[in-house]
Amino acid sequence: MPRKLNIAIVSLYALENNGVRHVASSLREADFQVTEIYFKDWVNNRFPWPSEQEVQDLIGLLRERQIDYIGLSVRASAFHRMAKYLTERLRAALGKPILWGGMHPTFLPQMCIEIADVIAVGEVDNAVIEFFVRLDEGRSIRDCPSFWVREGDTVYRNDIDDLVDLDEIPFRDFHTQQDKFHVEDGKVTQGDPFITNPEYTILASRGCPYWTCTFCSNTLTKPLYEGKGKSFRVRSVESLIQEMEYAMKLCPDIKVVRFDDEVFPIRKDWIKELSEKWPERVGIPFEVLVDPRMVRLEPLQQLKAAGLRAICMGIQANERVNQEFYNRQTTNQQIVDAQSIFRQVGITANLQIIWDDPVSTEEDKDQLFYMLMELERPFELYLFGLTIYPNTHLARRLLREGRIKEEHIEGINTHAFEQFRVDLNYPRPKADKRWLALIVLCNKPFIPKSLIWKLYRSERFKQDPEPLVQVAQAASLARLSTVAAGMALDGELTWLLLKRWVNPASMVTM
Ligand code: B12
Structure with a gap:
C-alpha cells in the first residue's frame, strides 16, 4: 500500500x-x-x-x-x-x-x-x-x-x-x-551535494572498543545501549566491499576513502580478509584512525600493501592528563613505539593533540613537548582545542571541581565552531602561546631539532612568545601550502574543501 x-x-x-x-x-x-x-x-x-x-x-x-x-x-x-x-x-x-x-x-x-x-x-x-x-x-x-x-x-x-x-x-x-x-x-x-567529493567517508563499525575516554560521546552511549545488544559492532568485510562497489558506480570522483570509525577495527582475520579483497575489488587508497594501544607492525603492513596511505592517531595529552583526567590508559612509550612502527611501515602518521584543557600543568606541557621531540620524523601534527560535551564524565568532573562553569559546556558554548582546530592567534595565556609555537615546530622537517631546543631554552620567548609565534605561523603556512599543492596535483583540492578550510580570520596550525 x-x-x-x-x-x-x-x-x-x-x-x-x-x-x-x-x-x-x-x-x-x-x-x-x-x-x-x-x-x-x-x-x-x-x-x-x-x-x-x-x-x-x-x-x-x-x-x-x-x-x-x-x-x-x-x-x-x-x-x-x-x-x-x-x-x-x-x-x-x-x-x-x-x-x-x-x-x-x-x-x-x-x-x-x-x-x-x-x-x-x-x-x-x-x-x-x-x-x-x-x-x-x-x-x-x-x-x-x-x-x-x-x-x-x-x-x-x-x-x-x-x-x-x-x-x-x-x-x-x-x-x-x-x-x-x-x-x-x-x-x-537539487541533487546530492556530496556525490562528486573526491574523499568518500565510510564507517566499518559503530561504537568503540575502549569506551573510556571521558571527553567522548561513547562513555554516554555505552550505558544507554546496555542490554540492547553488542554496542561495539564491526561490519563484515563483504558488506564494506559491497558498499564500495555500490558507491564507485555512483560517485564518479572518489580518489581516497576515509574510514571515520572511532578506531579502525583491529581483528586479525578481518584485516587479513580486507587486505585480500580491497585491492582487487576497490583499489582506492584509504586512511584510518588508530589508538596507540592497538598499533602492531604486521596488520599495518598488510593494510599498507592493500592501499593504506595515511593513519591518524590521537595522542591527546601528556601521560598524566591522559590517565588521570581522560581515563585513557596510554603511555608516552606506547606513542613513541607506535610512531616508530609507522616509520617502519613507511606511512606518515597524522598525530593529534588536544590543547586548551583546564588541567595540564606547565610540567605536563613540558613532558608532552619532550615526548613530541623524541618522535621520529616525519609526522603530521594536528592540534585541537578541548571541546567539553554535555553530560560527559569530563564535563561533570570539571564542573564538580570548579574548573569550568556551565557556560563552558557545548550547547551554551559553541567551542566546536570557534577553536576546533587550534589557531595561534586565538587569545591564550603567554605561556601557552610559547608551548603551541614550539609544538608546531616539532615536526617541521626543514627546522633542525637542535634549533628547536635552542628556542625552547631561550628565556626571551618566555617573556614574549610573539616572535616565536610568527615563526610557527610561517612554518605552518609553508606546510599548508605544500599539502595544498600536493592535493591539487592529485585532484583532491576542491572548492568545497577550500570553502571549509580557508578562513582568513582563523589560520589553523598544520
Ligand atoms: C564520523 C563523525 C564525524 C564526521 C561525519 C562524517 C559523515 N560522513 O557523516 C565529520 C568529521 C564530518 C564530523 C564532524 C563533526 N562532528 Co562528528 N562525529 C563523527 C562520529 C565519530 C560518528 C558519527 C556517525 O556517522 N555515526 C553513524 C551514524 C549513522 O550515526 P548518527 O550520526 O548518530 O545517526 C543516527 C542517530 O543519531 C539518528 N539520527 C541522526 N540524525 C537524525 C535525524 C532524525 C530526524 C532522526 C529521526 C534520527 C537521526 O539516526 C541515525 C541512524 O541510526 C561521532 C561519534 C559517534 N559515535 O556518534 C562524532 C560526533 C557526532 N561529532 C561530534 C562533533 C562535535 C562534530 C563537529 C562539531 C566537530 C567540528 N567542530 O567540526 C562536526 C559537526 C559537523 C556537522 N555540521 O554536523 C561530536 C558531537 C558531540 C556533541 N554533543 O556535540 C561526536 C558525538 C563525537 C564526540 N566528540 O563525542 N563528525
Missing part, C-alpha cells in the same frame, strides 16, 4: 551527514517519500548563523514539497541554539510537527524534548521505520521504542530499541538525486 506521509530530513551544516543518509535510506526502503535537505555546510572555526534568505529558502522548499513531518538532525550540541531557532521558525511558518534526532538529543533528551515535538534517542535505523509506519497508519506513537513524544505538557519517554545489525541495514543512499537539495547562500540546488 503506498504511504501517505511525506517526510523531510534536514542536515544542519554537514553535506556528508551519515545519520541523515541512513535514516533516509531506511525510510525509502520502507516505501516512504523522503526529501533530504542539506541546510548549509560547515566551515572550520566559524559558525555563520543562517541568513533570512536561507531560512526562507528552507521554508519555501518544505512548503513546495508538501512535507507533513520535518526531521532535524542535530549532530553536535553546538547547534542547540540554532536548531531551536529553526524549529521555532519552521513551526510558525508551516505548523508541522518537528522531530529531532542525532547525538545531541541522545546526550540531552530532557532539554531537547522541551523544544521539539518528538525526539529520537540513539541510533534508530529500524525504529524510525516503526515510528513513521505507525503515524502513516494512524496508530499511536506514544510508546514507540527509542522515541520521546511530547503532547502539551506530557512527555512519553520510551526505552531504546535493540541495536541494529550493521550488515542488515541499507547503505547510505547515493542513487536518489531528485529528492535531495542543498540550501545555501540564497540558492537551492
Whole structure:
C-alpha cells in the first residue's frame, strides 16, 4: 500500500551527514517519500548563523514539497541554539510537527524534548521505520521504542530499541538525486551535494572498543545501549566491499576513502580478509584512525600493501592528563613505539593533540613537548582545542571541581565552531602561546631539532612568545601550502574543501 506521509530530513551544516543518509535510506526502503535537505555546510572555526534568505529558502522548499513531518538532525550540541531557532521558525511558518534526532538529543533528551515535538534517542535505523509506519497508519506513537513524544505538557519517554545489525541495514543512499537539495547562500540546488567529493567517508563499525575516554560521546552511549545488544559492532568485510562497489558506480570522483570509525577495527582475520579483497575489488587508497594501544607492525603492513596511505592517531595529552583526567590508559612509550612502527611501515602518521584543557600543568606541557621531540620524523601534527560535551564524565568532573562553569559546556558554548582546530592567534595565556609555537615546530622537517631546543631554552620567548609565534605561523603556512599543492596535483583540492578550510580570520596550525 503506498504511504501517505511525506517526510523531510534536514542536515544542519554537514553535506556528508551519515545519520541523515541512513535514516533516509531506511525510510525509502520502507516505501516512504523522503526529501533530504542539506541546510548549509560547515566551515572550520566559524559558525555563520543562517541568513533570512536561507531560512526562507528552507521554508519555501518544505512548503513546495508538501512535507507533513520535518526531521532535524542535530549532530553536535553546538547547534542547540540554532536548531531551536529553526524549529521555532519552521513551526510558525508551516505548523508541522518537528522531530529531532542525532547525538545531541541522545546526550540531552530532557532539554531537547522541551523544544521539539518528538525526539529520537540513539541510533534508530529500524525504529524510525516503526515510528513513521505507525503515524502513516494512524496508530499511536506514544510508546514507540527509542522515541520521546511530547503532547502539551506530557512527555512519553520510551526505552531504546535493540541495536541494529550493521550488515542488515541499507547503505547510505547515493542513487536518489531528485529528492535531495542543498540550501545555501540564497540558492537551492537539487541533487546530492556530496556525490562528486573526491574523499568518500565510510564507517566499518559503530561504537568503540575502549569506551573510556571521558571527553567522548561513547562513555554516554555505552550505558544507554546496555542490554540492547553488542554496542561495539564491526561490519563484515563483504558488506564494506559491497558498499564500495555500490558507491564507485555512483560517485564518479572518489580518489581516497576515509574510514571515520572511532578506531579502525583491529581483528586479525578481518584485516587479513580486507587486505585480500580491497585491492582487487576497490583499489582506492584509504586512511584510518588508530589508538596507540592497538598499533602492531604486521596488520599495518598488510593494510599498507592493500592501499593504506595515511593513519591518524590521537595522542591527546601528556601521560598524566591522559590517565588521570581522560581515563585513557596510554603511555608516552606506547606513542613513541607506535610512531616508530609507522616509520617502519613507511606511512606518515597524522598525530593529534588536544590543547586548551583546564588541567595540564606547565610540567605536563613540558613532558608532552619532550615526548613530541623524541618522535621520529616525519609526522603530521594536528592540534585541537578541548571541546567539553554535555553530560560527559569530563564535563561533570570539571564542573564538580570548579574548573569550568556551565557556560563552558557545548550547547551554551559553541567551542566546536570557534577553536576546533587550534589557531595561534586565538587569545591564550603567554605561556601557552610559547608551548603551541614550539609544538608546531616539532615536526617541521626543514627546522633542525637542535634549533628547536635552542628556542625552547631561550628565556626571551618566555617573556614574549610573539616572535616565536610568527615563526610557527610561517612554518605552518609553508606546510599548508605544500599539502595544498600536493592535493591539487592529485585532484583532491576542491572548492568545497577550500570553502571549509580557508578562513582568513582563523589560520589553523598544520
Ligand atoms: C564520523 C563523525 C564525524 C564526521 C561525519 C562524517 C559523515 N560522513 O557523516 C565529520 C568529521 C564530518 C564530523 C564532524 C563533526 N562532528 Co562528528 N562525529 C563523527 C562520529 C565519530 C560518528 C558519527 C556517525 O556517522 N555515526 C553513524 C551514524 C549513522 O550515526 P548518527 O550520526 O548518530 O545517526 C543516527 C542517530 O543519531 C539518528 N539520527 C541522526 N540524525 C537524525 C535525524 C532524525 C530526524 C532522526 C529521526 C534520527 C537521526 O539516526 C541515525 C541512524 O541510526 C561521532 C561519534 C559517534 N559515535 O556518534 C562524532 C560526533 C557526532 N561529532 C561530534 C562533533 C562535535 C562534530 C563537529 C562539531 C566537530 C567540528 N567542530 O567540526 C562536526 C559537526 C559537523 C556537522 N555540521 O554536523 C561530536 C558531537 C558531540 C556533541 N554533543 O556535540 C561526536 C558525538 C563525537 C564526540 N566528540 O563525542 N563528525
